[in-house]
Amino acid sequence: MTTAPTVRRSELETPIQVFQPHKASLPPMRPYLREFWRRRRFAYELSRTTQKADHFDSAIGKVWLILNPLLLSLVYFLLLEVIGHSNAGLAGFLRIVIALFTWYFAMSCMTAGATSVTAGGKLILNQAFPRALLPFSSCITAFLNYLPTIPVYLVMYALGLWIVPARDYNPLVTGVTPAEKSIESALAGPSWVLLWQIPLVILLAISGFGLAMIFATMTVYYRDTTKFLAYILRIWLYLSPVLYTATTLEQKFNGPHHHLPHNLGTLMLYGNPLGPALAIMGNIWFEGIPPSVASVVGAIVWAIVLIVVGGYFFISRERDFAVRL
């Protein structure tokens, strides 16, 4: 279908654009990325105004952004306490809260991103612009929704530490690995390792954008992707080290198997696009230790793979979107 290479004849003149057929391949990436960057304000304003419109008829509006993951945490906490016979108490609840706040960020990149293109139908039919701005805008929304959950969590965490004394789980200090103690019933104390949350969120944002582009493209071709997505995400959550730690996952599934590889747990952890990143979260918040090199490398590799694959999948097909809507 078309490519629109922008050729500048001179500095002052307006660009000449050529629209011509293309096979399912990428448009020239340099002008694409330049146009994308030039319109970054559009992505931000689209996110801001759409959010405003979304909370238009809700009585407590934006409070839901915090209430949602909090209530969900309560649900999972009860589930683990009652059905799972966990005995984690307040510390367990606080851990579920931070884990779900972080998971929620990655998840809302995907859910909002999946419908971003189909919801922007009129805009797509009437304006030519880099379509990747639409899922990008969804990720901005997810990030803006994630931000206010941080202070909420910090307050809860401080209160939790006051009630439940922190235990030192640094294995280097105690000589005992976290797994040997009942780590479910304790909070790791505040330390500098918590600052790993910042690069973690950046890695999750990049991965989330890549995944948003993948699901947005799939939704254009198959509208019921969004319906499946709800279940995919739930299963994904249970398979990821969110409600439990990566250590638990590896211990549970590694070992002698008849038909499956012996390192099944490790494969499940690193084969999961969000696995290594979420393992970092468990390390810093639950165990109070710096993340392992493997999980940091894994998270970076997955972020790059997702943004490249997602970007290719989306951008190579985006010129087809106008006739698919």
Add this chain to the structure above:
Amino acid sequence: MQFDSNLAVQVEDVTIRYRATYEANPTIRNAVLKWGKRGQRSKKGVRIIEAVKGVSFDVPHGTVLGIVGANGAGKSTLMRAMAGILSPTEGRIIVNGRLSTLLALGVGFNGFLSGRENIMLGCLAAGMPMDRIQEKYDEITEFAELGDFIDLPMRTYSSGMYGRLAFSVSINMDPDILLIDEALSAGDAAFKEKSFAKMKELCAQARTIIIVSHALGTIQELCSDAIWMHKGELIRQGRPEDISDEYLRFLNIGESVLALEDV
């Protein structure tokens, strides 16, 4: 790239085909079911529509080009291709200058947002910097004569207000090339007059305008050149008076011609 710099738009042997599915919504279920009976897949549910067939024409700078044609002539598809929204299946389109598009659906893509926010988003998507939008803002609202409605959600607008806003956004973006798809019909007589005046002003500044309209009066009054399309093909290009005469003549006897074709 050889390109005559006197031309604003050069359309070279453009063909646009797209696949249309009979299903209201493409779903995984349907895809799986169809995949099961592969042999019938190509015939069932999908039709290739050739909306534009090998069309070529040049639009020099400063031309006001009118495009006429019956429903389904491929006018809107061609406009979208010139705007870079749809891509030609064959041939190519070269556009020299900044485009502003006013296509059938207008700017208001989110009815829950106010006119003000829709203007801002439309302009940002078109690549306008925020400070220029704020500069242009008063001009746009004043021209659209929306008054207090500008801060109300667009779902509360009448269709006339909708069209007026869309038109004034497009025309106030200082485009080199303005594409208008049947938008003049939106306003009342007074607004139409104002739009005419504004468009003539743009013509005087040697801007290029391409108008799709069913109102032959508009075409004759505004345009310096005209094209008649039918079923995706370019039938004739010429002076607006001649083209509308021919088109009218065709419409009068056209019914019977088409009726014969259908047999």
